Amino acid sequence: MAILAQIQEILLSLVNPWQFMFLAASWFPGTVVRLVRDGNFGVLLSPSRLKEAWFSNFWDWFAPRLRLNAGVRVIPLLEGRTTGGRVVEEPAGPGIGGTIIEIGAGSGNWVDVFSDKPLGQQAAVGSSGAEMRETTTDTTTHRGGTEKTQKKKSSARKPITRVYGVEPNRDQHAALRRNIKAAGLEGVYEIVPVGIEHLDDPTRWDGRVEKGSVDCIVSVLCLCSIPEPRENLRELYGYLKKGGRWYVYEHVRRDEGWGMRAYQAFVNLFWPHFLGGCQLCRPTEQWLREAGPWEKIDVGHPQDEEWHHTLPHILGVFTK
Ligand SMILES: C[S@@+](CC[C@H](N)C(=O)[O-])C[C@H]1O[C@@H](n2cnc3c(N)ncnc32)[C@H](O)[C@@H]1O
Incomplete structure (x- = not known):
């Protein structure tokens, strides 16, 4: 029985990227209908803009x-609570x-995480404000149901002075702006409406980093x-101060197991x-790693991702 359950889990995992593509495809007709309704024929006739919409x-x-x-990985990551690709209770770094x-x-999925509002409710420990305690709600599932518990967690967040949100797909800007407003970050969070490859190009956008x-x-x-x-990762490395940090949660190429590597390449x-x-x-x-010299790298694969996942991730922090 256990073997059957495992085979079923593997099959579901292999089918998952196809289901996801199907889900994405199901949004195509609605997009076309909306563009026709809005008379937006310029976008309809441009394959790249249609794909963006x-x-x-x-x-x-x-x-x-x-x-x-x-969120169970990204939020702890940004609070400094990951090490070796694992989420930990206490900060492992800033x-x-x-x-x-x-x-x-x-669309601004993570914008609210840049808000300092929760920090205002915390007691800062130390003069730099580097250590801050935060109350978060954990959801624990029992056999009898789900229970919410208030649990003290440490966060090594510091106040945020400015966020440049680089997003070249202008179709996402309306939602992004809504999320900036909802997070109370107007005046702090600026949308940079170009790709990172044009961050340094004054002919493409008004601001400058x-x-x-x-x-x-x-x-x-x-x-x-x-x-x-x-090339662009090397460019971005140049924007970091000495001691600056790059927080990363990305899906990556599978490096071990020729079968899954071939399958990933096929899906791709x-x-x-x-x-x-x-x-x-x-x-x-x-x-x-090759983008430039790093003082410290603390990155790894989340442990709960098994060999049959087509989208394995890396989670962690690179410090310059
Ligand atoms: C899979 S989405 C993830 C969005 C967001 N980070 C999230 O987690 O919800 C990838 C995003 O990268 C953006 N992107 C594509 N090319 C880019 C570029 N050259 N520079 C910066 N962002 C880019 C896309 O427009 C898209 O919004």
Whole structure:
């Protein structure tokens, strides 16, 4: 029986990316209908803009659902509570703070995490405010049901002064703006309406981010979508201050097991066409390691991801 259950789990896991592509595809007709209704024929006739509008529609709907699963990793990551790819109770290093670049902000799924509001409710320990205690709600599932418990957790967050949310897909900006407003971050969180490859190009957007001026870079499930990743990761490295940190939660190429590597490569023949150009087979950890000299790297694969997952992740922090 246990073997049958395991086979079923493996099969479901292998089918999962196809289900996800099907889900994304189901948003295509609605996108076309909306564009026709709005008389937006320019977008309809441009394959790249149509793909952006489609992805944006799908992601608006999907992002909060993603957060239900990924939030248990991303939020501790940004609070400094991960090590070796695992989430831990107490901070293993500093959390986000200061000036931040969020790459691929999308519809603003994580914007509220940049709000300092929860920090206001915390008692700062130490003059730098580096250690802050936070009350979070944990949901524990018992045989008899689900129970919410108030639990003290440490967070190593620091106050945030500025966030540059880099998002080239303008179709996502309305949702992103809504989330900025809801988080009370107007005036702190600025949308940078270009790809990271144009961050340094004054002809593309009005603002400017100085090289060597950024305390933290946050990348959540977006390095799979950027163009010329090796070159652009090196560029982004240049924006970090000495001691600055890059918080990363990304899906990456599978490196072990030829069968799953081949399967991942096969799925990737179709995947980018359904998911806004997202690539499954990028060795992002290696490219980040090569982006420049790091003082410390604390990154790993979450332990609960088994060998049959087509989208294995890396979770952790690179410190310059
Ligand atoms: C899978 S979505 C993730 C969005 C968000 N981080 C989240 O977790 O909900 C990837 C995002 O990367 C953005 N992206 C694509 N190319 C980019 C580029 N060149 N620079 C910055 N972001 C880019 C896409 O527009 C998209 O919003």
